[in-house]
Amino acid sequence: MIRTLLSRALSLILSLVVASVVIFVMLQAVPGDPAAFMLGLNAQPDTVAALRAELGLEGSLPARYLDWVSGMVVGDFGTSYTYRVPVSGLVADRIGVSGPLAAYALLLTVVLAIPAGLIAASMRGRAADxxxxxxxxxxxxxxxxxxxxxxxxxxxxxxxxVSAGGFPGWSDPVAAIKALTLPAVALALPQASILARVLRGALIDTLDQDYIRTARAKGLSRRAVTVRHALRNAAIPVLTILGLQFSFLLAGAIIIENVFFLPGLGRLIFQGITQRDLIVVQSVTMLLVFAVIAVTFLVELAYTLADPRLRRR
Incomplete structure (x- = not known):
């Protein structure tokens, strides 16, 4: 088990290194100069050069990459070109919205999807299905x-x-949760639909197994067999989808955050793109990549809790 965990951790680190290189190179290849964009069309070349030096854009690409990565390792994501404040502070402010929104949407997804999947699988071929x-x-x-x-x-x-948008902050938890309810519902609807269909398919495959027929022959009701036996053995694909969905809800809520004017990570990335604030875009994107890889790693560990055969293997 320890060897498996170490190999998974090494794979996680390598994935982060590759992702950081891809993100950095792609954003550096984007046309346009952030310094020239900030100063406007009539800026003098020497003024642009001075601002580029101040922003740290004059060094070689390998040196700038190593400086960015080494800073991220110790929690220094750089300084925003536009806001002139540390990116880590911007992320800390915005994660307080995006994190709870993703968790809220995932909770609604599970609450909606599991009963729907159970009903559809147990009533296969009927009107409820x-x-x-x-x-x-x-x-x-x-x-x-x-x-x-x-x-x-x-x-x-x-x-x-409810209000049409905005976020009042966590000083009033009731108002904050109320402001996140509509965005969470909007995010949860398609994810719950996907999860319910996956759960139904996994349960149907499980309900056809011999041990399920044995349990029914011993006198257990259909509900007891489905909930106590089939649901746990159908958990592997469900956990996989849940891990992917949480990553999507955390990183892919850009449109929803803009619809509801929520100050989250998605809106921060959108603003960074429009303002050519590349250090914000690449740092927040890298943070989201880390979250996706870390969630995938945790889901793989959850497999062993859901299926004892994987622990023995």
């Missing part, structure tokens, strides 16, 4: 940003139950 599959197909087909705008129109503009 067809209803759940139709609803999940609709949930996958509807873009989450369109659903977000529909939620705003219904619950914020028409019913006036």
């Amino acid at each position: 067809w209803g759940v599959m139709g609803a999940t197909q609709l949930g996958i087909a509807i873009p989450n940003f369109w659903f977000a705008m529909l939620l705003v129109f219904v619950f914020a503009i028409t019913l006036k139950w």
Whole structure:
């Protein structure tokens, strides 16, 4: 087990190194000069050169890459070109919105998907199964940003139950959770649809196994067999999808955060791209890549908890 963990950790480190090189090279290849963009079209060449030197853009690419990576290792992500403050401070402020939003959306995904998948699998071929599959197909087909705008129109503009956007901060937890509810629902709908379909397929495959028929022959009810035996053995694909979904919810909420004017990481990246603040874009992107790889690593460890055969192997 220790050898397996060490090999997985080494794979994680190598993946981070490759990702950092790709991110750095791609952003350096983007046309346009951040210093010239900040100073405007009428800036003098010597002024642009002085600002480039101040921003650390004059060194060679390998030296700048090593300086960026070595800083990230100790928690120094650099200084924002636009805001002139440490990027780590911007990330700390924004992760307080994106992190809870992703966790909230994932919780709603699980709450919606597991009962739907259980109902569809246990009622295979019946009206309930067809209803759940139709609803999940609709949930996958509807873009989450369109659903977000529909939620705003219904619950914020028409019913006036919640605000249309913005985030009041965590000084008032009730107001903060209320502000994150509509974005979390908009993010959770397509993810819950995907997870419910995956769970249904995994449960159907599991319910056809011999040990399930043996459990039924011993007198266990269909519900007990499905929940106590089949659900745990169908957990491997579900854990895989959950890990991918959390990564997507954390890193892929750019559109939703802009629809609801949430000051999260997605909106920070969007602002960094429009303002040519490359150090913010590459540092936040690298942080999100680390989160994706770390979640994948934790999901692989969760496999061994869900399936004892993997521990023995």
